[in-house]
Amino acid sequence: MFGWEFPPHNSGGLGTACFGLTRALAQAGAEVVFVLPKRFLVSADFLRFRFAEIENVKFRRVPGLLYPYVTSEKYAEIRPNANSNLYGWSLLEEVQLYAERAAAIAAEEDFDIIHAHDWLAYPAGLAAKRVSGKPLVVHVHATEFDRTGGTGVNQEVYAIEQAGMQQADQIVTVSGWTKNIVEKNYNVPSEKIKVVHNGVDLDGLNFGPKKIPLAALKQAGNKIVLFVGRITLQKGPDYFIQLAQRVLELEPKTYFVVAGSGDMEAQIIREAARLGIAERVIFAGFLRGAELEAMYRAADIYILPSVSEPFGITPLESLVAGTPVLISKQSGVAEVVKHALKVDFWDVEEMTNQVVTVLRHPPFQQTLATYGQQEVRKVTWLEAAKKCLEVYQSVLRFS
Amino acid sequence: MARSGEEMFGSLSISVKVLLIMPAVCMYFQVHQPLRVKKYRVFDIGQDGDYFNDDSETNLNNKRIVHKVAEKCYVPASKVLLDLTRRYPEFRANFSISGVALEQFERWSPETIDLLQQLVATGQVEILGETYHHSLSFFYSPPEFEHQVKLHAAKVKKLFGVKPKVFRNTELSYRNDLGTWAEQAGYDGVLTEGWDHWLGWKSPNFLYRPPGTKKIKLFLKNYKLSDDMAFRFGERTWREWPLTAEKFAHWISAHNGAGEIINLFMDYETFGEHQWADSGIFDFLSALPGEVYKHPDNRFLTLSEAAREFEARDELDLPSIVTWADTERDLSAWTGNEMQTYALKTIYDLEPVVLETENKNLIESWRRLQTSDHFYYMCTKWFADGDVHAYFNPYASPYEAFIAYINAVADLKWRLEQVPRS
Numbered sequence: 001m002f003g004w005e006f007p008p009h010n011s012g013g014l015g016t017a018c019f020g021l022t023r024a025l026a027q028a029g030a031e032v033v034f035v036l037p038k039r040f041l042v043s044a045d046f047l048r049f050r051f052a053e054i055e056n057v058k059f060r061r062v063p064g065l066l067y068p069y070v071t072s073e074k075y076a077e078i079r080p081n082a083n084s085n086l087y088g089w090s091l092l093e094e095v096q097l098y099a100e101r102a103a104a105i106a107a108e109e110d111f112d113i114i115h116a117h118d119w120l121a122y123p124a125g126l127a128a129k130r131v132s133g134k135p136l137v138v139h140v141h142a143t144e145f146d147r148t149g150g151t152g153v154n155q156e157v158y159a160i161e162q163a164g165m166q167q168a169d170q171i172v173t174v175s176g177w178t179k180n181i182v183e184k185n186y187n188v189p190s191e192k193i194k195v196v197h198n199g200v201d202l203d204g205l206n207f208g209p210k211k212i213p214l215a216a217l218k219q220a221g222n223k224i225v226l227f228v229g230r231i232t233l234q235k236g237p238d239y240f241i242q243l244a245q246r247v248l249e250l251e252p253k254t255y256f257v258v259a260g261s262g263d264m265e266a267q268i269i270r271e272a273a274r275l276g277i278a279e280r281v282i283f284a285g286f287l288r289g290a291e292l293e294a295m296y297r298a299a300d301i302y303i304l305p306s307v308s309e310p311f312g313i314t315p316l317e318s319l320v321a322g323t324p325v326l327i328s329k330q331s332g333v334a335e336v337v338k339h340a341l342k343v344d345f346w347d348v349e350e351m352t353n354q355v356v357t358v359l360r361h362p363p364f365q366q367t368l369a370t371y372g373q374q375e376v377r378k379v380t381w382l383e384a385a386k387k388c389l390e391v392y393q394s395v396l397r398f399s
Numbered sequence: 400m401a402r403s404g405e406e407m408f409g410s411l412s413i414s415v416k417v418l419l420i421m422p423a424v425c426m427y428f429q430v431h432q433p434l435r436v437k438k439y440r441v442f443d444i445g446q447d448g449d450y451f452n453d454d455s456e457t458n459l460n461n462k463r464i465v466h467k468v469a470e471k472c473y474v475p476a477s478k479v480l481l482d483l484t485r486r487y488p489e490f491r492a493n494f495s496i497s498g499v500a501l502e503q504f505e506r507w508s509p510e511t512i513d514l515l516q517q518l519v520a521t522g523q524v525e526i527l528g529e530t531y532h533h534s535l536s537f538f539y540s541p542p543e544f545e546h547q548v549k550l551h552a553a554k555v556k557k558l559f560g561v562k563p564k565v566f567r568n569t570e571l572s573y574r575n576d577l578g579t580w581a582e583q584a585g586y587d588g589v590l591t592e593g594w595d596h597w598l599g600w601k602s603p604n605f606l607y608r609p610p611g612t613k614k615i616k617l618f619l620k621n622y623k624l625s626d627d628m629a630f631r632f633g634e635r636t637w638r639e640w641p642l643t644a645e646k647f648a649h650w651i652s653a654h655n656g657a658g659e660i661i662n663l664f665m666d667y668e669t670f671g672e673h674q675w676a677d678s679g680i681f682d683f684l685s686a687l688p689g690e691v692y693k694h695p696d697n698r699f700l701t702l703s704e705a706a707r708e709f710e711a712r713d714e715l716d717l718p719s720i721v722t723w724a725d726t727e728r729d730l731s732a733w734t735g736n737e738m739q740t741y742a743l744k745t746i747y748d749l750e751p752v753v754l755e756t757e758n759k760n761l762i763e764s765w766r767r768l769q770t771s772d773h774f775y776y777m778c779t780k781w782f783a784d785g786d787v788h789a790y791f792n793p794y795a796s797p798y799e800a801f802i803a804y805i806n807a808v809a810d811l812k813w814r815l816e817q818v819p820r821s
Contacts (some may be wrong), residue, residue, distance in 0.1 A: 250441060339779070341798055353440040357802045360441075360809075363741035364801055370737070371779050 001034045002102060002114070002121035002128070008288060012230055013198075013313040014141050017174070018117055020201050024385035030392075033109055035124070037098045092156060099123035103131045113392050117141060119157055122164025135169040135395045137388075139196075142234075145181055146308040149233045162186050170395045172196045172388065174311040175332020181308075194391050197336050199381035200316035212298045213291075214255065214282075223254045223359045226299035226323070228292065228314045229306075231262035236305035236328065236345050241268055243303065245275045246352040251359050259284040259295055296321035300365060301358050305345050306331050315340065319376040324368035326354055336379050339371035421696035422604060422654045425618065425705050427493040427567070427590065428667035430515075431533050432468065432500045433772035435459050435793055439807040448760075448814060450807040451767065458793035462507050469508040472671035477514035479670070479685050484521040490688050491699040492524050494667070495567045498531030498551045499770060501558060512558065519559040525701035526555050528563030528586065534769035535569055535733060537577060538720065539747040547766065548584070565589065565702040569771050571620065571664065571723035572730065575716065578609025578617060586615060588706040590664065592721050593619030594728040604658020606706070607715035616706040617715055620664040620723060624650060629665035633678035644683050648690035652697065659709050660700075664723070725780065733774040738801045742774060745808055749815070756818045764811055768804070776800035 001022065005015040022032050102124035106114070114136045116125025122138055129136040144157045165171055165186050171193045173179040179193045214224060225247065229235040237258065244256040258268065258281065265283070272281040287295055296302065302318035302325045309331035316333065318325050319340075326341040327334050334342050341354045358365045437453035453459040483490045496515065504511040518524040530536060531550035536543045548566075555563055565588040566581045573591030581589040593603025601607070603619035627647065631637045639646070651661050666673065674680040691697045700708070724732045734740055746768050753765040777797045794800040 338796070339798075342796070349440075349442070353442065353806075354798075354802060356441045357805060361738075361741065361805055363737045364798075364805070367736050367738040367779065367801075368798060 001032055001117070002124040003034065003117040004037050004098075004120045006034070006036060013311065014118060016313055017141060017198050017311075020199055020381035021384055021388065023201075024199070024381035025388060027382065028385045028389055030385075030389065033111060035102060035105055037094070037120075037124075095120055095123055095160070099127040103127040106132045106134075112396060113137065115139060115388075116164065116168075119144070119161045119164065122160055122168075126164060126167055129167070136167070137170045137172055137391060137395060138164045138168040140165070140171060140173045140178055140182055140310070142310045143178065143181055143185065145185055146178075146234055146310055147232075149307050168192075169398075170194065170391055172391060174198050176335055177308075177330070177332045178310040181310075194387070196384050196387040196391070197332065197379065198311045198313055198316075199379050199384045200313060200320055200376060201381060202320055202377065211294060213284075213294050214257070214298050217255055218298065221253055223251065224257060224299045225254060225355060225359075226257045226259065226295060226302045226318070227305070228259045228287070228295070228302065228318075229304070230260050231258065231265045231268055233264065234307055234309070235260075235262075236307050237262075237264055237268050238271065239305040239345055239348060239351070240303055241271050241275065241277075241281065242348045243305070243351050243355065244272070244281055245277055246348060247355055247359075248277055248280055250352070250356050254280065254359065256281045257284050257295065257299065258282070259287045259292065261286045292317070293321055296323050299323050301326060301355060303351070303355070304328055304331060304333070305351070307345050309333065316376050316379055319369075319372040322369050322373055324358065324365055324372055326351060326358075337372065337375060339368060339375045341368070421694065421698070422651065422658045422661045423698050423700045423705060423708075424651060424661050424663060424691060425493065425700055425702055426491075426663045427495065427527065427702065428665060428669075429567075430473070430494060430496040430500050430667045432461070432465055432497075432503055433533065433770045434461055434499055434503070434767050435464075436768075436773060436803045436807050438799075439803045439810070441806055441809075444806055444810045445813045446810075448764070448810065450764065450810070461503060465503045465507040468668060468672050469504070469511045471676070472668050473504075473508065473511040474514060475676070475681060476667060476670035476684070477511070477518060479681055480524070481514065481517055481521075483685065483688055484518065484523045487688050487692065488523070489692075489698060490523055491701045491704065492518075493527060493565075493702050494518070494524060495527035495529050496555075497529060497533040498547075498554045499533060499767065501554055516559060519561060523701075525565070525703055526559055526561055526563055527590070527702065528552060528555070528566045530569060532766045532769050533569050533771055534766070535572065535730070535743070535771050535774070536747075536769060537568055537572070537580075538574075538730070539743065540750055541580075543747075543750060543769075545584075547769075565618075565706065570733075571721075573717060573721050575610055575718055578615060578717075579611055582609070582612045582615040588616045588618055588702050590618045590662075590702070591620070591717070592723040592728050593621055593662070594721065596728070597717055597721060598715075601713065601715065602658055603662065604654055604660055605712040606660065606709045607713055608711035610714055610716050616709070616711055618660075618662050618702060618705070619715075620662050622723070624661060625663045625665050628663065628683075629669045629673065632669075632680055632683070633674045641679065642683065644686035644690040647683075647687065648693065648697075651691060652694045659712075660705055732778045732780065733771055736777070736779045736797075738797075739774050739777045742777065742801065742804055742808070745805070749808075749812065752815050753811075756815065758818065761811070761814060761818070764814075768808060768811065773800070773804050777804070 003018045007015050007019050010016060022034055025032055106128035114125050114128045114134055116122050117139045118141045125136050144153050144161060165188050173182055173193055173195055176195050179195050182188055182193055183190055227240045231237045247254055272278045296318045302315060302323050304312050304315050304327040306328045309328060312331045312333035315325040315327050328345040329342050330345050343351045434451040436450045437459050439450055451461060480492060519526060528548060529551055530547035532547050534547060536547055552563055564586060566586045567590040568577055571590060571592050578589055603621045607617040609617055632642055634640060654661060670680050670684055720730050721728055722730055749765060753762055776792050776794050777800045779797050
C-alpha cells in the first residue's frame, strides 16, 4: 500500500484515513505493507502504542519531501522561487523518485495487490504494477477539482491523476460525490468505480485530559461554533467567517474557533478584522489528539462549510465527541450521516438560521448530538475495510 | 387471522351458520390536512406573523396540497361513496374530519365540502367528533382540549347540520380517562386501536367498556384487515396481491361467529393518495359492498348504530396511551425525542399568556401550532419504521421541521410580548 502521510505526521484527513483503513484491514485479516515516501521523525512511542495490537502492518519508508495538500498558490508560498506554472519542480521530481523507489520495493516484496492513496502515490502504484504485474487499486480521497474548487486545475497533477485512474484495475472513491467528479472529469466508466465511505475510530478519540478549553468563556454564557480543517479554499473558511458575522448579529455572545492552518490563514484573519468581528474569532492553530477532542467537546456546534469535500472525517469525530454538526451538502460525509444539519456551502443565510436555532434551543442541540452519536457508531473503518477486501477479491478474480 | 370459514369450521360451517351472528362492518375514514409551517427562519421572528402561507412548489404549500389531494382522493373517492349510497340504501360509512381540514377545503376545495355534505345528507354517513385543530391537547391541557372539541362540533353543525355522537381523538390516541371523559361529555362511543399487545386474548371484533363507565362503547380498529386495505393493497410483493373485493369480503365473512363487528379504520387518503388510482383502489371500494352483501346477513353500520345495537362484551383497561401509529402504537412518533417534548412543552406553556390576551388571531395562531403533524415531522425514528415517516414529511429532515416550528413559536412569543398588559 502506497500513501504519503500517516499520523501523527498528517496534515489532514488523508493520514487519518490511511491509519483507520490499514488497522481495520489488518483486523479483517489482510497483511499490509505500508510504504511511506519519507523517513518521518515520528513519535516512536505513539506509533508503537498505536500499532502494538496490529502486528502485521509493516512500514517501509523512502526518503522524500512531500506535502499532501498542495495548491499552486500554496506551492508558490512554500517555494517562492519556483516557476508558478509548475506545480513544483521539486515536488514532481519527488513523486518520480518515490515511484522509482516504489518499483525497487515492489521487486523485493511478496504481495497480491497494490493499493495507492491519492495522486502523489499513483506513480508509485503504477511503477509497482509494472515490475510486479500485480493488479492496482487507486483510492481517491480527493481530486484536483476538489483542491482547487474547480478553478486553476494544475494540468500536470491532472495528468498524473488521470494516468493513475485509467491504468488502475479498479478505482475506489471515498463517496458518491467523488465518484461523480471522477466520472465527469477523468473519463472513467462508472462500473470501474466503487464507493467505500470512510469510517471513524471510536477509540482514537476519548483519551487525554478532560479539561475543556475556553472554559471561562463558556462559563460566562458564551456559545462556541467550531471550524476544523485546513484554511484553504476547498474547506470554505471564508463562508465560516461570513457565518460568524451573521450569527453575531443575532447571538452576540458567541465565539467562533478556527482550528487549522493553511494558505488562506492570513486572508481569513484580515477578513475577520475587516468585518469587525476579530475579537469573536479565535485562531487555535492546528490541533490533534487530545487537544482536538477537547475542542470538539467545548464546541456547541461543528461546521463543515466545504466547497467540495470528498468525504470529511472531522464531522464524524465531532459526533463521536458528542457535538452536533452542520455539514455542507457538497460533501461525501452527508451521504453517511442523516442526523446532521445539511446546507449548501454558499447558503450563509440558511446556515445562520440553523446555527442560531441550535444555539438558542439546547434540547434541539441535544437531540442532534444524541442521534448523531448513535449513528456514527455504525460508520466504522471495519465496514470500509470489508468493502476494500471485496474490491481486492473482485480484482484478483479478473487478473 | 382466519382467512376462510372453511378453515375455521370445516364441514360444520353449513349446519351452524344460521346460529352465527354475521359481523357488521364499520368503515371510518379520517380526513385531515394540517396547516404546515412554512420555512420560517430566525430572521423572520418579529417580522412575519403568518406561519402557514408557503407559496412555493414544495409540499409545504398547503393550498397546493389540498388541490392535489382533493383531485387525487377527496373528490373521486367521495363520488364513489355517493354512488354506493345510491346503489345500496343500506350502505353506511363514517367520517372524522378535522376543523383545520374543513377550513382549508372551504378556502381551496369547495367541491370537497359539497361532496361531503351530500354524503352526510344521505343519512347513511356519520360524522365523528374530534379536536378542531387535530391536537394532542387531551394529554397536555384538558380545558384546551374541551375547547377544541366544542369548536369542532360547532364547525360540523354549521357545515353538516349534525351533532357528533361518537368521538375519536387525534391519531386514534386513547387512554382510560378519555373513555371516562367521552361518556361524561355525552358520547355513545369512542374509538381506538385494537393492538394485540394491549388486548391479549381479547378480540377487536367486539365492543368494550372503559373502566368506570356505564354506557359508552369502545370501538377497536381491526388493524389487520384495515391495513390490508390501507397499507398493503398496492404492494406487489405481498402474497395476497392483488387484493380483490371478493377476497376481502370473504375474509370479513370468515369472522362469522368470531366477532360482532369489523372496524375498518383508515385515512381517507388511502383512496387515490396513499394507494394510487392505478392500483385499482377505487374499483375495489366500489365493488366491496356488493361483495359483502353476497353474504345475505352481512351489513355496514354507522358507529352510532353499532353502539346502539351491540353490548359491551367486557371491560377493557387501557391505562397507557394507545395510538394507531407505527409498531409501538404509542405517542413516540410525536413525543419520542427531546426536541419534540421541548416543542410540545413550549407551545402548551404559552396557554395562560395566550388566552389572557383574548386576541382572536393570537389564540388561533397558537392553536394551529398545536396540530399533531408539526411534532410528527420532528420524528427521528427513521431507521426502524422510517419509510412511512419520510413519505409523510414535507421537510428535508426532522431537524428542519423543528427549526421552522420553533422559530414560528418564537415569533408568537414575540407577538405576545407586544400585547399591552392590563
